[in-house]
Amino acid sequence: MDRRDFMKMTGGTILAVSSGTYAFQFLVASGRSVSGDNIAAGTVRWGMVIDLNKCIEGCTACLDACRTENNVAFHGDNRWDVHWIRKVKAEQKIGTESKEKSILLLCNHCDKPPCAQVCPVQATYKRNDGIVIVDHHRCIGCRYCMIACPYNARYFNMKDSEHWQNEERPKRSHGVAEACTLCAHRLDTGRQPACVEACNNTGAGVLFVGNLNDSDSEVSQLIADRPTKRLREELGTEPKVHYIGL
């Protein structure tokens, strides 16, 4: 074989491999179907309203429900614990007085999610219904999304979790990033997210999830009637979690 033949063969192989790769990618992409993806863009856009004024001091119903429902990893070490939703106490200075508030923090399911933008494998993506979700089977664990998220809402499974209360949901294995899914599996079957359900059961009624594109929905009504705020709005990420009383 002379050099010319060798070059031809090498070129041919490279071409064949790369075209094969893209054909494969096309097949995988077209075969992909998460129920939320099938919703025509614009019909449903899930959003959340949190009425902090009603949130009960010391209550952890939503946190516990989330952990149980989604088998969220808990190791008892604040370096590795995963919190899809967490409650913080924050101090705000108004004049000379300082006021303390309990605030629930979770993934904001941004309309322009920086985490999805930076994901090198499109494992984090926004569904047509606006939920930002991680594909656990695709994530390579680079943690670039955690760097990009301005809300510290993303967590990494630093170690395997033994916690597996809800066997209908996957057990959490180490090596992938994750965040609140807004209980997409529940919303897809017409149920409310676990945190919302638990909160309603306590009678507090802090959390509301609904369709932001429907002006008659409870969340749209609340946003229209009450003064609401979103976190770090100036960043332009368009978060879909609205706070009352922040």
Place this chain on the structure above:
Amino acid sequence: MEIIFEKLEGKSLAYRMAMLVFAAFAVGGLISTWIVIEKGICVTGMTNRVPWGLQIVMAIYYIGLSAGSLVISGLYGVFGKQEYKPFARIAVWIAMLFLIAGMLSILTDQGRMDRVFVEPFVHFNLQSMFSINPILYSGHIFICVVYLWALFTERKRFTTIIATIAFGWAFCVHSGTGAIFGFGARVLYESPLLPVSFVTAAMASGTALMILLIVGLFKITKRYLDDRLILWLGQFLAVCILVVVYFLFIENAYRAYVVELRPAAMYYLFEGLHSILFWVGLILIGCVIPMFILFRKKTGQTIKWIVFASSLVVFGVICERYVIVLPGLTHPQEILTGMHITQSAIQEGVANYTISLAEIAQALGVFGVIGFLFLWGMKFFKLMPTEAVIYDQIGMIKRNEYQKRREAKSIKSSE
């Protein structure tokens, strides 16, 4: 004058010992990586607040060394400086290896290493800097292979072409790496200047490393090396450091000047371990002392001092990489504007990060693999020139003197 390249014999005790040490490092790295795969990233110093650590620091450091050493080969390939031809092959070889080192560091840092070889290539995301960079990296390795081939087969015209491409590509590679941080959302990352300052720091560290490598190799293998070649590199290194300092000054002055960024600037410059690394490691050891040595006439013209300054720069740039990656993460993000979080289930405020043994073992492991490959290559490829001479009057006189001295020495020792 034709330059003859040859393989190293690779039978000396020093060679074998070095191979053994590198292999031991590599094994240590492998064991540590296996533990990380088994147990998860919890064995490292990284946490949910500080998701990147030493491996990322080392990755961008290695990539910098790669881009920098390619510049040295470019002296011959692009700018046609014949006197630097003896170093061209080694420079490209080391450039290729250090890029592989960078990729190995990134690979061993991933949560799911098994997916890295497929997913990034089949689910490409053009909007992500992390997606664009692998193309630049693999392209860089491919170009280095072609470049080496051109050098081995002595194709002059083709060498110039591929060297020019490689030179430009190295700039893109390093700007791209800088952009991973510079285009990021963190206060201490975000800076359009970062890709540019990345390139200059890369050039400084790459040049310093090449000086160490060339002087070391020629000394150990007892080959003639014209001092003036290194003296010029020393001056080039000094200028590179000056540019690095200039960029560092602009970047920090900007942050300290803008009211909104001032708290972050104060944190960066004066709080915690990274500020010590910044002032002592980077500014004093990595910049001020080497510049003083290199710009001073007496020391700047002495090989020993240049080698000393180069080793300081090689260390200083590791610090530079550390103070790029870590402070940006340990510095708290402002989630709730105007509020202060007093109680939380995760670490709020300034987060801490301590380098763990596992990460050190991994970093040394990558270094071991590359060191091993480097020495192996020196034995199996014709990379090492028989001598490095400037073919002018002074150069020839100096070389002849050197040869006479060596002959006299060998006669003496045989007697």
